[in-house]
Amino acid sequence: MNKGQAAEQQAADYLKQQGLRLVEQNYHCRRGEIDLICKQADTWVFVEVKYRKSRDFGGAVAAVDQHKIRRILLSAQHYLQQQNLNQFDTAMRFDVVAIQEQAPHLEWFQNAFGE
Numbered sequence: 462m463n464k465g466q467a468a469e470q471q472a473a474d475y476l477k478q479q480g481l482r483l484v485e486q487n488y489h490c491r492r493g494e495i496d497l498i499c500k501q502a503d504t505w506v507f508v509e510v511k512y513r514k515s516r517d518f519g520g521a522v523a524a525v526d527q528h529k530i531r532r533i534l535l536s537a538q539h540y541l542q543q544q545n546l547n548q549f550d551t552a553m554r555f556d557v558v559a560i561q562e563q564a565p566h567l568e569w570f571q572n573a574f575g576e
Contacts, residue, residue: 468512472558490539493532505553
């Protein structure tokens, strides 16, 4: 297991402890990919996991740029369509879990971005 996969597993375990239910991991489509798809009550939660060795150059959070956000949004739309759900009347949010190796630290940003 590489560091990215380990970080995703750490994030999945953490979110489960916080009461989220993991639905899918590493969802891929032509538009992009989503690291974790969870449910929290009736809300779909699309999670981007970012791992960085240190906080240099903004750390893990800075790695989620506008291009990445757009690809996640498009991938989430695709996923919802595959589930026969409509993005306009489905409760959802986009979270980021940032993990830094130096001084091991996990930060969970709920509703980090969206339309």
